[in-house]
Amino acid sequence: MILKHLKCILVLQYFIRFVATEIAAEKALPEPLNLSLTWESEFRIKLSWNAPNNLNASCKVNYMITTTIGEVKTTLKLYKEYRLSTEDAVNYTVQTNPKHCTGRTISKPVSKSITKPTELVKNFQCSLYSSKAMNCSWLPVNQASDLQLYYGYLGPSHIAACSEYQYRDGQRTGCHLRGSFLQYDVYFKVNGTLDGLSVQNNFLVLPRYHVKPPAPKVKITEEGRNLILSWDPPDIGAVHCWNFILKYNKCQESLVSPGSKCQYRIKIESYYTGSDAHRIWQGLKTITDYKGKPSRELPSDTSIPDELNAFSSRKMRKGSATKVHNSTFW
Structure with missing residues (x-):
């Protein structure tokens, strides 16, 4: 008796699932027709299709386009143009999507693919x-x-x-x-x-x-008790697009001895807004009319943490032991 009831339950479940599937299929909109991919130019393709048949005039739809990278877009047009970079395979699917269509659901997808090209x-x-x-x-x-x-x-x-x-x-x-x-x-x-x-x-x-200008040299000149730092900014983009990071070192006054020279070593990094590339500019000036001692060499991997917006020249005072323009002494 138990087996008989179990059999009836299984048959009933199968019937319910079958009917539900049929009802869902009836609610789904028809899929787009004649999906195609054509090259519009050297770098642009056109994905196009025809509207499905037998759509009720009162049923307003749009079309959902999905790419292999998960990008989802909807459009009312019967085509979509893409700027193409074919470094990998690309797959497009299009579905008829109910915009104002009571009781209807999205259609089955239709697909077109571009295979990954042989790598040159x-x-x-x-x-x-x-x-x-x-x-x-x-x-x-x-x-x-x-x-x-x-x-x-x-x-x-x-x-x-x-x-x-x-x-x-x-x-x-x-x-x-x-x-x-x-x-x-x-x-x-x-x-x-x-x-x-x-x-x-x-x-x-x-x-x-990907802005990477060449590294110009920094010019250092004396003006009284000041040093003038000057350089030509890159000729790329507007001046306000550039940030410069400046640091310099000098012989420290505690090490000054009569008759010695003092070196000012300048290091500047340039960054273009939005780019991860940068260039390091360097300059060196030995002061002969000033009692000092040459500074030590800078390590090639010295970091430059203090950022500032710089003009094409900077002025700093000789013999000063304080920070100048957010710069740091070594």
């Missing part, structure tokens, strides 16, 4: 060292003899080929680029042929986050 180069990186110039470098992965680099912004009219390659062991490992890049998102395409097949790698670089 790795460690692709760029640094902006001037307002009109940028260097890019990479490590070759495969022996593609016809490796070519193209770069530009969105839109076919801005595509240009590298004209100044850098070489190592006979292979192209970098490119010197000329132009104004600071305010743009720059797209790169690396082309090559492997086993008779054309291969393409795409990369996206935001130069404003």
Whole structure:
């Protein structure tokens, strides 16, 4: 008797689940039709689809797009354009989503994928060292003899080929680029042929986050009992975008002896707003008309903790034993 009742319960549970599934399927909206991916330009693709059939006119929907990295967007359009950097595989799914549609639920997903391309180069990186110039470098992965680099912004009219390659062991490992890049998102395409097949790698670089100007020398001159520190700020971006960290050392007065010289050693670090890159500038001045003693050499890994906004020159008093402009003596 118990087995008979148990069998009836199992059959009833199966029936309930079956009916619930059918009801859920009836509530789900139909999925989008004819999903496709097309290249709109060298660096942009278009994901498009058709509206599902048999949608009630009173049912207002939008479309939910999900990428492999978990990004979720909704759109009322029947397409979505993407700026593409194909360093890895990309998968897109689109679902019909009820916006104002009583009693209906989101549809099943439809998907399109871009497979991960064969790797031509790795460690692709760029640094902006001037307002009109940028260097890019990479490590070759495969022996593609016809490796070519193209770069530009969105839109076919801005595509240009590298004209100044850098070489190592006979292979192209970098490119010197000329132009104004600071305010743009720059797209790169690396082309090559492997086993008779054309291969393409795409990369996206935001130069404003990779500012690395060369390190100019600091000039130190005397003006009465003051030392004038001067340097030319980098020609990248506005002056207010730069922070400078300054420290200096001098012979301490307790060590002053007649007839000796006194050295002032200057160290400045420059940081561009939003960039993690920096450069250290250094200068050295030996004062001959002042009784002092040369200071010790600074360790190459000396940290510089005191940050200040600096102009192109600083003034400090010779023989002073106090802090000047948040700077610290060694």
